[in-house]
Amino acid sequence: MRSWLPVLRDRRRYIAFELEAEDRVRRGDLIGEIRAAQTSLFGDLGAAENRLRMITFDGRFGILRCIHTRTEECRALLATVNSVGGTRAAIRVRGISGTIKAATEKYIPQSILQPNENKRRVDLGPVSGSVARVHGREIDLCPDDRKITEGSGTRYVGLTSFDLCGEDIDADGTSDGL
Amino acid sequence: MNFYECNLHTLPDGSDSPSRMALVAKRLGYSGIIICNHMTAGRAFGFDAARLVVGIEVVFGVEIVATNQRALHAKAASLREKADFLAVHGGDEKINRAACEDPNVDLLAHAYKGRTGIGVAAAKAARDNQVSIGLDLDPMIRLRGAARVRWMEVVRRDLGLIRKFDLNLMISTGAKSHLDLRSPRDLVALACLFGLEREQAIEALALPKSIIDLNRRKWASVGVELL
Numbered sequence: 001m002r003s004w005l006p007v008l009r010d011r012r013r014y015i016a017f018e019l020e021a022e023d024r025v026r027r028g029d030l031i032g033e034i035r036a037a038q039t040s041l042f043g044d045l046g047a048a049e050n051r052l053r054m055i056t057f058d059g060r061f062g063i064l065r066c067i068h069t070r071t072e073e074c075r076a077l078l079a080t081v082n083s084v085g086g087t088r089a090a091i092r093v094r095g096i097s098g099t100i101k102a103a104t105e106k107y108i109p110q111s112i113l114q115p116n117e118n119k120r121r122v123d124l125g126p127v128s129g130s131v132a133r134v135h136g137r138e139i140d141l142c143p144d145d146r147k148i149t150e151g152s153g154t155r156y157v158g159l160t161s162f163d164l165c166g167e168d169i170d171a172d173g174t175s176d177g178l
Numbered sequence: 179m180n181f182y183e184c185n186l187h188t189l190p191d192g193s194d195s196p197s198r199m200a201l202v203a204k205r206l207g208y209s210g211i212i213i214c215n216h217m218t219a220g221r222a223f224g225f226d227a228a229r230l231v232v233g234i235e236v237v238f239g240v241e242i243v244a245t246n247q248r249a250l251h252a253k254a255a256s257l258r259e260k261a262d263f264l265a266v267h268g269g270d271e272k273i274n275r276a277a278c279e280d281p282n283v284d285l286l287a288h289a290y291k292g293r294t295g296i297g298v299a300a301a302k303a304a305r306d307n308q309v310s311i312g313l314d315l316d317p318m319i320r321l322r323g324a325a326r327v328r329w330m331e332v333v334r335r336d337l338g339l340i341r342k343f344d345l346n347l348m349i350s351t352g353a354k355s356h357l358d359l360r361s362p363r364d365l366v367a368l369a370c371l372f373g374l375e376r377e378q379a380i381e382a383l384a385l386p387k388s389i390i391d392l393n394r395r396k397w398a399s400v401g402v403e404l405l
Contacts, residue, residue: 020357040322041371072367079364080319082357090357092206093364126223127189138201149193152354158194160201162227 010051011068014097016107017078018061021089022140022155027057029085034064037080042073050074055100061108063100071096088154122164127157137161181362182210182386185241185265185287185312185350191219192354196228199356200236206361210235212386214265214287217253218243237390239263241287247276254282262393263386265312269294278304281400284389285348287312290329295336301343310346310385311336315368316358319351334372347382 019025031054038047050070055063066074078091097103120131122141129143133156140156143149149157183203188196196213203211215222217240228236240261244250250266250273257264264284266277269291277286278300286309289296296304296311304311317329340347349369353359360368362383369379396404 022357036322040326072370075364075367076371079360079368082319088355088357090359092361124223126221127195138198148190149355151191152187152193152358154193154355154357156193157189158198158202158356159224160195160197160227160231162197162230163195163224 012065012098013068013071014055014100014103015064015066015071015074015078016061016094016097016103017064018092018094019057019059019084019089020092021084021087023087024059025084025087025089027054030054030057030062033081033084034078038077041077041080046073050077061094063103063108068098122159124163127159129157132156139164179362179380179384180209180387181207181383182212182390183208183350183353183359184212184214184263184285184348184386185314185352186211186213186359187215187219187241187352187354188213189223190221191215194354194356195224196222196236196238197224197231199353199359200228200231200234202356202359204231204234206359208234208362210237210387210390212237212239212263212390214239214241214263214285216241216243216267237262239265239284241265241267242283243267244273244276247272250276251280254280258282262390271297275300275303278309279307280309281307283307283309284393285310285312287350288314288352290314290317290332290336293328293332295332296339298339301336301339301345304345305343308346310348310389311340312352313347313349313369313382314352315349315360315365316352318368319358319360330372337372337374346385347378348385349379349382 050073051067053065055065075093078093081091083089095107097106122129122131129141131139132142133140137160139159141159143157186199188194188199200211240257242253244253254264265287266283268274268277268286268289271294274289274296277283349365351358351360366379370376398404
């Protein structure tokens with residue numbers, strides 16, 4: 001909707017975020033979850049003042065819009081999202097910008113590495129299972145023994161390639177692949 | 179600033195290995211993490227692998243779990259020499275008080291449970307013994323509705339105490355998985371919702387670093403350092 005006068009139009013900020021989740025997440029579920037977190041934290045009155053909108057979301061990266069004075073509140077409410085549609089998830093704010101174009105160019109990587117789909121076995125004494133997903137050096141492991149993740153409510157055990165091959169001394173934790 | 183996440187739980191206490199926690203924390207902007215597994219959790223896993231992660235300091239501390247005051251003092255005294263960082267699992271009024279009265283303890287973690295907080299007597303003791311109070315934001319992230327309201331009421335009341343007695347405050351998430359971790363800026367934004375000042379929150383996130391540095395110096399006895 002257009003404002004009547006350009007001077008009355010509110011100034012906006014665009015929040016670029018990354019969703020870290022254990023499984024694929026639908027856009028509708030994420031919007032619902034953010035709305036629920038927002039009304040739970042600020043109530044209807046405060047939620048109306050934030051004027052949060054989802055601009056884009058591609059399954060991993062997305063952009064939200066809010067009023068330019070309310071970015072800290074938005075950060076706080078995005079931090080309280082802990083699961084989306086029953087899947088454990090976390091929203092990482094990558095940056096805040098004044099235009100959609102700048103937010104996209106600065107904070108959203110254009111080429112996204114596809115996670116490997118290979119199912120490999122890992123056996124490390126106390127922990128064993130099959131690899132569910134690999135992101136660079138980070139490995140999500142589906143444990144044989146479900147009890148191991150009971151306390152934290154997650155489905156996978158988080159490991160790194162450092163745990164699998166201890167002799168990799170000069171690794172800086174940023175390179176891709178195992 | 180040197181932000182430290184001061185109370186993490188890894189395998190088998192949580193569901194992530196120390197190195198995974200370190201990698202994710204580094205990406206979120208921390209310069210160090212302190213892993214405090216509960217004493218009751220069993221043998222820890224993957225310590226050596228965590229040291230291979232470059233660009234972030236991984237400190238291994240202990241979180242003491244005790245059922246009564248005497249056991250707590252005994253465990254704190256015996257573990258002080260071995261660990262760089264000593265936390266106590268609170269949540270019970272007597273344990274909270276006992277932890278605040280023990281100069282060996284660095285951090286009182288998980289102090290808030292139901293209506294239990296720290297209270298005036300414990301706050302005074304914490305000031306005298308330089309025990310930090312851990313503001314664990316996990317309930318803020320996980321709980322919704324009435325349970326969260328109750329928790330926030332208690333925390334708000336005790337933040338008044340912390341300000342009055344000028345206690346050391348540390349902010350953490352008490353994460354058991356990398357999905358529980360939040361970036362320092364997110365934690366500051368969350369803490370500001372309680373009426374904590376921004377500078378105060380930033381200070382609270384940087385405090386663990388100075389405590390660790392103090393603990394690593396060689397103390398012959400109280401106030402006497404071996405050089």
